[in-house]
Amino acid sequence: MDQNELKAQVGAEAVKYVKDGMIVGLGTGSTVRYMVDALGKRVQEEGLHIVGVTTSTRTTKQAESLGITIKDIDDVDHIDLCIDGADQVDDDFNGIKGGGGALLWEKIVNNASVKKIWIVDQSKLCHRIGAFGVPVEVIPFGAQHVFNRFVKKGYKPQWRMTDDNKKYRTDENNYIIDLKVGEIADPHALAEDLIHTVGVVEHGLFLNRVDMVIVGRDNGPEVLQAK
Numbered sequence: 001m002d003q004n005e006l007k008a009q010v011g012a013e014a015v016k017y018v019k020d021g022m023i024v025g026l027g028t029g030s031t032v033r034y035m036v037d038a039l040g041k042r043v044q045e046e047g048l049h050i051v052g053v054t055t056s057t058r059t060t061k062q063a064e065s066l067g068i069t070i071k072d073i074d075d076v077d078h079i080d081l082c083i084d085g086a087d088q089v090d091d092d093f094n095g096i097k098g099g100g101g102a103l104l105w106e107k108i109v110n111n112a113s114v115k116k117i118w119i120v121d122q123s124k125l126c127h128r129i130g131a132f133g134v135p136v137e138v139i140p141f142g143a144q145h146v147f148n149r150f151v152k153k154g155y156k157p158q159w160r161m162t163d164d165n166k167k168y169r170t171d172e173n174n175y176i177i178d179l180k181v182g183e184i185a186d187p188h189a190l191a192e193d194l195i196h197t198v199g200v201v202e203h204g205l206f207l208n209r210v211d212m213v214i215v216g217r218d219n220g221p222e223v224l225q226a227k
């Protein structure tokens with residue numbers, strides 16, 4: 001199976017966990033896109049009643065176009081189930097997210113969710129996260145100083161750029177700096193350091209934040225439960 005088929009496979013598998021009446025957190029990314037399509041199909045064909053809370057304007061647009069009711073996160077008091085993608089997941093279920101720039105809203109939705117599922121194709125699994133750069137969302141004011149600080153710390157920062165060579169802007173109009181740190185020996189220590197850096201809004205290290213990972217494999221989806 002090619003990567004897109006694996007993404008479609010886990011997208012279809014994940015929506016089986018959505019039950020009538022649920023408030024569902026909808027992640028962002030190319031894998032989630034398949035999941036939202038599959039969820040839209042259930043809404044249209046089975047009359048499934050759910051409310052979605054999205055993690056990006058992209059996902060809002062897609063979900064609404066499929067007839068999924070969307071509410072603002074502050075108009076719900078909790079989210080029953082969040083289904084999101086990830087860029088890397090390690091043996092301890094630590095993840096890196098934010099390859100699509102949605103890490104801030106994703107972490108807020110993750111925080112408000114009772115149950116959390118990630119959907120990934122098999123290429124995303126690793127022993128230690130870090131080969132995929134860690135995205136860090138920073139406010140524009142003084143962002144170059146934050147960048148310079150990361151250089152001094154040896155975090156090998158790179159500005160996230162758009163195709164037309166402008167600094168990428170998130171849904172909150174912030175910048176993203178990707179840290180090309182390589183395999184991370186202590187992700188908790190790095191997370192602590194990043195979140196205490198003035199100017200940093202959030203980072204893409206998602207540690208102890210998932211209950212189940214559905215992995216797309218050639219012989220069918222594999223469900224991994226967090227210990």
Ligand SMILES: O=C[C@H](O)[C@H](O)[C@H](O)COP(=O)(O)O
Pocket residue numbers: 027028029030031032084085086087096097098099100101102103106
């Ligand atoms: O900001 C984007 C999200 O964290 C995505 O869930 C993550 O980057 C994985 O995306 P994809 O399914 O496209 O690989």
